[in-house]
Amino acid sequence: MKIALIPGDGIGPEVTYESRRVLNAIGEKFGHSFSFTEVPAGGNAIDSFGHPLPQESLDECKKSDAVLLGAVGGPKWDDLPGELRPEQALLGLRKGLGVFANLRPAVLFSQLKGASALKEEIIGDGIDILVVRELTGGIYFGPKTLKEVPGGYEATDTEVYNTGEIKRIARVAFNAAMKRNKRLCSVDKANILESSRLWRKVVIEVAKEYPEVELSHMYVDNCAMQLIRYPRQFDVIVTSNMFGDILSDEASMLTGSLGMLPSASLGSSTLGLYEPIHGTAPDIAGQNKANPLASILSTAMMLRYSFNLEKEAQLIEDAVRGVLEDGYRTGDIMETGKKLVGTKEMGDLVIAKLG
Numbered sequence: 001m002k003i004a005l006i007p008g009d010g011i012g013p014e015v016t017y018e019s020r021r022v023l024n025a026i027g028e029k030f031g032h033s034f035s036f037t038e039v040p041a042g043g044n045a046i047d048s049f050g051h052p053l054p055q056e057s058l059d060e061c062k063k064s065d066a067v068l069l070g071a072v073g074g075p076k077w078d079d080l081p082g083e084l085r086p087e088q089a090l091l092g093l094r095k096g097l098g099v100f101a102n103l104r105p106a107v108l109f110s111q112l113k114g115a116s117a118l119k120e121e122i123i124g125d126g127i128d129i130l131v132v133r134e135l136t137g138g139i140y141f142g143p144k145t146l147k148e149v150p151g152g153y154e155a156t157d158t159e160v161y162n163t164g165e166i167k168r169i170a171r172v173a174f175n176a177a178m179k180r181n182k183r184l185c186s187v188d189k190a191n192i193l194e195s196s197r198l199w200r201k202v203v204i205e206v207a208k209e210y211p212e213v214e215l216s217h218m219y220v221d222n223c224a225m226q227l228i229r230y231p232r233q234f235d236v237i238v239t240s241n242m243f244g245d246i247l248s249d250e251a252s253m254l255t256g257s258l259g260m261l262p263s264a265s266l267g268s269s270t271l272g273l274y275e276p277i278h279g280t281a282p283d284i285a286g287q288n289k290a291n292p293l294a295s296i297l298s299t300a301m302m303l304r305y306s307f308n309l310e311k312e313a314q315l316i317e318d319a320v321r322g323v324l325e326d327g328y329r330t331g332d333i334m335e336t337g338k339k340l341v342g343t344k345e346m347g348d349l350v351i352a353k354l355g
């Protein structure tokens with residue numbers, strides 16, 4: 001199994017290093033062979049090659065069976081023009097690999113109830129929400145303009161969705177709901193946006209293929225509030241690129257930390273892109289403080305979705321649960337009475353739990 005490894009910038013290399021060790025441990029235990037090719041992308045690629053996503057990097061990812069990415073970006077590159085920023089590497093990868101469906105599971109490990117931003121009575125039995133974010137369309141990819149006007153500049157970004165794009169992401173979400181609690185909430189801004197009205201219409205159309213799934217619709221502002229008020233009402237959420245970006249960061253805090261949320265980006269083949277939902281965390285980069293669990297849990301998603309290795313995926317998730325049960329915490333999920341560890345130590349602990 002050929003994995004393109006994009007460490008990226010900031011804490012990206014720190015967390016993906018632990019993930020690579022976890023995958024190697026899984027390989028040894030089960031007799032699988034994972035090969036890694038390091039691929040430059042993001043700020044480091046700008047520094048070395050003058051471009052956030054060199055063509056060779058994209059080609060290498062396309063030739064692989066899966067891509068594992070840390071995160072890209074940082075203050076050093078913040079003043080570059082839009083198309084030359086590190087973040088452009090991510091957009092280029094997502095579009096180039098055709099991974100239009102981004103699965104972001106917000107699952108609260110019961111051991112982290114105290115780390116959740118919510119009160120215990122709101123959390124109840126737990127939180128298990130799957131955010132299905134459309135990833136290759138919407139305002140991220142619509143036409144942009146920047147022009148001089150009297151008194152300064154004028155800038156535009158355009159939210160664009162067509163029927164086909166909405167249908168395919170809706171089907172991913174309905175299929176996911178069928179495997180879970182059969183409830184799907186489509187989140188939009190149909191009271192204002194024409195693109196959202198089309199979104200809602202198409203989702204309702206696709207729902208006819210899934211009579212068992214209970215479909216609801218919610219405006220995004222209300223959804224942001226409902227996630228905090230009563231998160232257990234949600235099973236699967238499907239939404240556009242930008243709304244999904246924002247709502248998933250919000251949902252991560254229900255689970256204790258942004259450092260806990262993995263993701264899988266999938267298209268029509270088994271080649272997937274796996275990355276934590278967090279960024280490069282410049283404030284803690286290089287200090288062995290980053291929580292590697294979001295990245296490690298992303299490798300579990302890789303094993304599940306690209307390699308069909310469900311048992312191995314579950315072993316990683318169980319190992320994470322076991323380490324949390326033993327009371328080990330990185331700073332972002334630390335509580336009094338628990339044992340504070342760094343990035344590397346957390347990696348060691350997960351590997352030890354794999355047995």
Ligand code: NAD
Nearest residue numbers: 071072073074258259277278279280281283284290291332
């Ligand atoms: P961020 O996610 O990097 O950090 C937000 C906050 O969460 C910070 O306080 C950070 O320390 C903390 N945090 C994030 N991940 C953590 C982890 N694993 N363990 C512990 N704490 C963690 O978001 P930001 O500060 O808005 O963005 C920083 C840079 O990252 C920007 O350049 C942004 O564009 C980029 N970014 C990249 C990706 C990606 O590559 N997938 C995602 C988001 C942001």
Ligand code: IPM
Nearest residue numbers: 073087090091245277278279
């Ligand atoms: C994410 C990030 C990216 C996004 C940025 C860095 C382009 O925030 O993966 O959530 O907005 O998709």
Ligand code: MN
Nearest residue numbers: 245246249277
């Ligand atoms: Mn984001």
